[in-house]
Amino acid sequence: MLAEIITIGDELLIGQVVDTNSAWIGQRLNEIGVRIKQITSVSDNEEHILKALDEAGQRSGIILITGGLGPTKDDITKKTLAKFFKAGMRLDGPSLANVERIFRARGREVTELNRRQAEVPENATALLNPLGTAPGMWFEEHGRIYVSLPGVPHEMKGLMEQAVIPQLRQRFMLPPVIHRTILTQGIGESMLSDLLEPWEDALPPHIRLAYLPADGRVRLRLTASGKSEAEINAELDIQVAGLKRLANRYIYGYEEETMEGVVGALFRAKGWKVATAESCTGGYLSHRLTLVPGSSDYYMGSVIAYDNAVKTSLLGVDPKLFDEVGAVSEPVVRVMAENVRKLMGTELGIAISGIAGPSGGTEEKPVGTVWIAVSSPAGTLSKIFQLGQFRERVIREAAQHALAMTRRILLAEPEPEN
Amino acid sequence: MLAEIITIGDELLIGQVVDTNSAWIGQRLNEIGVRIKQITSVSDNEEHILKALDEAGQRSGIILITGGLGPTKDDITKKTLAKFFKAGMRLDGPSLANVERIFRARGREVTELNRRQAEVPENATALLNPLGTAPGMWFEEHGRIYVSLPGVPHEMKGLMEQAVIPQLRQRFMLPPVIHRTILTQGIGESMLSDLLEPWEDALPPHIRLAYLPADGRVRLRLTASGKSEAEINAELDIQVAGLKRLANRYIYGYEEETMEGVVGALFRAKGWKVATAESCTGGYLSHRLTLVPGSSDYYMGSVIAYDNAVKTSLLGVDPKLFDEVGAVSEPVVRVMAENVRKLMGTELGIAISGIAGPSGGTEEKPVGTVWIAVSSPAGTLSKIFQLGQFRERVIREAAQHALAMTRRILLAEPEPEN
Numbered sequence: 001m002l003a004e005i006i007t008i009g010d011e012l013l014i015g016q017v018v019d020t021n022s023a024w025i026g027q028r029l030n031e032i033g034v035r036i037k038q039i040t041s042v043s044d045n046e047e048h049i050l051k052a053l054d055e056a057g058q059r060s061g062i063i064l065i066t067g068g069l070g071p072t073k074d075d076i077t078k079k080t081l082a083k084f085f086k087a088g089m090r091l092d093g094p095s096l097a098n099v100e101r102i103f104r105a106r107g108r109e110v111t112e113l114n115r116r117q118a119e120v121p122e123n124a125t126a127l128l129n130p131l132g133t134a135p136g137m138w139f140e141e142h143g144r145i146y147v148s149l150p151g152v153p154h155e156m157k158g159l160m161e162q163a164v165i166p167q168l169r170q171r172f173m174l175p176p177v178i179h180r181t182i183l184t185q186g187i188g189e190s191m192l193s194d195l196l197e198p199w200e201d202a203l204p205p206h207i208r209l210a211y212l213p214a215d216g217r218v219r220l221r222l223t224a225s226g227k228s229e230a231e232i233n234a235e236l237d238i239q240v241a242g243l244k245r246l247a248n249r250y251i252y253g254y255e256e257e258t259m260e261g262v263v264g265a266l267f268r269a270k271g272w273k274v275a276t277a278e279s280c281t282g283g284y285l286s287h288r289l290t291l292v293p294g295s296s297d298y299y300m301g302s303v304i305a306y307d308n309a310v311k312t313s314l315l316g317v318d319p320k321l322f323d324e325v326g327a328v329s330e331p332v333v334r335v336m337a338e339n340v341r342k343l344m345g346t347e348l349g350i351a352i353s354g355i356a357g358p359s360g361g362t363e364e365k366p367v368g369t370v371w372i373a374v375s376s377p378a379g380t381l382s383k384i385f386q387l388g389q390f391r392e393r394v395i396r397e398a399a400q401h402a403l404a405m406t407r408r409i410l411l412a413e414p415e416p417e418n
Numbered sequence: 419m420l421a422e423i424i425t426i427g428d429e430l431l432i433g434q435v436v437d438t439n440s441a442w443i444g445q446r447l448n449e450i451g452v453r454i455k456q457i458t459s460v461s462d463n464e465e466h467i468l469k470a471l472d473e474a475g476q477r478s479g480i481i482l483i484t485g486g487l488g489p490t491k492d493d494i495t496k497k498t499l500a501k502f503f504k505a506g507m508r509l510d511g512p513s514l515a516n517v518e519r520i521f522r523a524r525g526r527e528v529t530e531l532n533r534r535q536a537e538v539p540e541n542a543t544a545l546l547n548p549l550g551t552a553p554g555m556w557f558e559e560h561g562r563i564y565v566s567l568p569g570v571p572h573e574m575k576g577l578m579e580q581a582v583i584p585q586l587r588q589r590f591m592l593p594p595v596i597h598r599t600i601l602t603q604g605i606g607e608s609m610l611s612d613l614l615e616p617w618e619d620a621l622p623p624h625i626r627l628a629y630l631p632a633d634g635r636v637r638l639r640l641t642a643s644g645k646s647e648a649e650i651n652a653e654l655d656i657q658v659a660g661l662k663r664l665a666n667r668y669i670y671g672y673e674e675e676t677m678e679g680v681v682g683a684l685f686r687a688k689g690w691k692v693a694t695a696e697s698c699t700g701g702y703l704s705h706r707l708t709l710v711p712g713s714s715d716y717y718m719g720s721v722i723a724y725d726n727a728v729k730t731s732l733l734g735v736d737p738k739l740f741d742e743v744g745a746v747s748e749p750v751v752r753v754m755a756e757n758v759r760k761l762m763g764t765e766l767g768i769a770i771s772g773i774a775g776p777s778g779g780t781e782e783k784p785v786g787t788v789w790i791a792v793s794s795p796a797g798t799l800s801k802i803f804q805l806g807q808f809r810e811r812v813i814r815e816a817a818q819h820a821l822a823m824t825r826r827i828l829l830a831e832p833e834p835e836n
Contacts, residue, residue: 010626010628010641011628011630011639012440012441012444012457013444013448013453013454013455013456013457014444014445014448014454014597014641015440015441015442015443015444015445015446015448015454016441016445016630016639017441017630018436018437018438018441019436019437019440019441019457020436022430022433022437022459023430023433023434023435023436023437024433025433026430026431026432026433027432027433027434028433030432030433035431036431036432036433037431037460037461037466038431038458038459038460038466038470039430039431039437039457039458039459040456040457040458040459041440041456041457041458042455042456043454043455044628048455048456052456055473070607070629070631071607071608071611072607072608072611072629073611073618074626074627074628074629102806105784105786105804105806105807106804106805106806107804108606111608111609111612113608113611113612114608131808210434212434276722278701281705281708282701282704282705282707282708282709282713282717283696283700283701283702283703283704283705283708283720283722284701284705285701286700286701286704286722287699287700287701287702287705287813289700290699290700290701290724290774290813291700291809291810291813293775293776293777293809294777295700295724296724296725296778299700299724299725300724300725300727300728301721301722301723301724301725301728301732302701302720302721302722302724303719303720303721303722303732304694304701304704304719304720304721304722305719306704306708306713306714306717306718306719306720307714307717307718307719307762309718309762309763310718310719310762313761313762314719314721314732314761343731343732344725344727344728344731345727356708357711358711359711359712360714391709391711392709395705395708395709
């Protein structure tokens with residue numbers, strides 16, 4: 001089955017926005033056995049959108065369109081689709097109720113412009129978008145399927161998962177394709193590939209492996225197809241077991257799990273509570289921990305001690321240490337972890353102190369130097385990291401390493417050597 | 419002048435790689451007055467590449483092609499271009515010298531496969547690629563310009579900056595195109611559009627407006643072309659002034675500025691310091707403030723008081739208030755802001771307490787209810803927000819509103835009614 005993606009919006013062509021939607025859609029459709037023939041980005045221009053729709057229909061049976069569904073004048077996708085299908089407009093009841101619900105929840109009045117968001121071409125089946133005011137639209141014309149989705153990534157993804165993917169599967173009786181995602185941390189892509197080589201080389205041809213590195217972790221995605229879901233699942237179970245024999249100490253989770261979710265579940269299981277003391281990460285570790293719904297059950301709070309005066313006044317760091325060993329040092333980060341634990345009465349205290357840059361580095365402690373300590377009833381573990389020279393990346397990776405250390409302490413697993 | 423981008427590679431269509439090259443090229447070409455008509459991604463398939471080249475040439479005078487120039491068999495762009503132009507191959511001397519230089523530097527032997535990297539179609543002008551073995555190629559046929567570039571981003575960018583952009587500018591004596599981006603906060607896209615309607619309707623046809631909403635803010639982008647940069651800038655100055663007359667109280671910055679950067683510059687200018695006390699945002703406000711390089715000059719630290727016990731022990735909130743009015747209330751958030759300011763000795767204290775969800779909401783205080791207070795030498799300002807029902811979005815928007823309130827206090831501007 002062939003599909004095309006058409007992304008609409010001037011912002012894509014002048015490069016103000018990178019088109020990440022297409023890659024996501026390509027991946028998801030590929031997973032259910034639909035091959036993308038072409039991706040086309042065009043501007044908010046009626047004539048050009050009409051031409052792109054026509055050309056795509058000549059090549060492929062499924063055409064997915066994203067973007068251009070906002071309420072303002074520069075968004076013309078809906079109007080243009082109506083013209084393409086020579087259809088009038090109708091007000092879709094459930095979509096209008098959805099618009100009204102969203103505005104009520106925000107305590108705002110529904111304007112005429114908002115109300116028009118619930119209009120769809122007469123020949124469209126509206127796809128309810130609980131995350132936004134623009135409904136998706138499903139058209140079947142000339143033996144082809146056209147689907148129009150909002151360009152806002154989380155709205156597009158929600159509609160794809162809830163409506164488009166299930167309907168395409170059912171419609172084309174696509175053979176089952178199953179994915180397993182294994183999440184690893186603490187090892188780079190090429191070292192992981194070396195480690196997995198014997199296992200990877202022995203994979204049968206209908207099971208494919210992809211390495212997806214991002215933000216200090218590598219996701220491994222296995223994709224398999226076959227006759228029945230039960231058969232594929234059994235085969236994948238065997239392969240995942242083989243993978244675990246080689247790389248288990250780097251695996252922290254599966255599928256859509258997050259490191260903070262995995263760590264949160266461990267806190268919950270042990271009945272432990274946690275507090276953090278952060279310097280260079282400026283609250284990003286706390287943010288990660290509190291992204292998890294229900295984290296208030298185990299996360300008490302944090303002291304963000306960006307200034308050394310706060311490290312002393314709230315976390316009891318002896319100011320002499322700043323002169324003797326510096327704020328980015330093992331003794332300071334240990335005191336921070338131990339004292340925030342006492343201050344908030346928790347089983348675990350996590351502390352981070354480092355140099356996020358771009359300034360503040362020295363020959364001895366260059367930008368990217370980060371000390372992390374985790375204090376628990378078993379004692380305090382501390383570790384140094386070199387996380388490169390890009391501020392945001394240092395912050396993100398430091399939080400990721402702190403969570404990984406915390407996970408191993410909760411599991412009473414040793415830290416890997418590397 | 420119209421251009422098209424064709425990106426070639428299976429990895430783009432199955433979504434293993436996000437096409438960031440096109441956005442970069444689009445931005446750079448737009449800056450010199452070349453408008454991108456279409457971006458097309460196709461697989462490593464000869465027939466499909468030939469068709470894409472043909473179609474692009476029917477629409478545009480400049481066709482930029484990236485990808486598919488590697489030495490392996492799956493890379494067929496060069497061979498396909500030769501076929502498209504019905505040209506034979508020639509070995510390009512300077513390109514071969516470049517390949518040899520690169521392999522010498524790596525201490526490797528040049529294989530036959532590598533040597534062939536220096537072959538180009540007879541009708542191509544080779545563009546020297548100091549960062550890689552695949553030369554760029556410049557073709558002029560049928561009154562159009564075709565440029566083929568490697569897909570590796572830093573190689574592509576090097577060739578664009580060194581060769582392609584200068585040659586296009588010179589060749590077409592391109593008219594200038596200028597963009598202005600105006601950043602607004604505190605008003606939704608549709609209400610902003612209503613507010614701006616009289617001004618928008620009166621824009622001359624050579625000045626276009628786009629609304630780009632994301633994360634609780636709306637960016638407005640004006641794009642104008644004309645005879646001279648001075649003339650366009652003068653016209654844009656007038657239009658931006660008109661826009662400001664209608665919407666000034668929602669404008670917080672311009673171009674690539676961020677809210678935390680704008681707020682940081684104001685702290686710096688006033689010589690004020692800031693501390694925050696966060697509950698439902700769990701450190702995200704601190705994270706935003708500390709994303710700014712040099713924020714340690716004005717940001718002292720934070721108390722993340724997720725648990726009410728921490729609100730009492732570190733921020734001095736009277737525990738009776740939790741029973742009487744609840745933790746998400748004006749009295750609590752005011753005490754938090756005022757006390758964190760005292761605790762860290764700062765001019766400003768910002769506090770947030772709310773219900774991020776998904777649980778914890780009540781009829782009276784549903785999920786998304788957020789109280790924000792900013793305490794300054796002029797007193798303490800507090801405000802309530804309803805930010806919807808999605809945890810991450812409540813967190814992100816609460817931080818954005820807190821920064822916006824802080825900005826207005828630093829500027830001694832009143833809060834808008836909304």
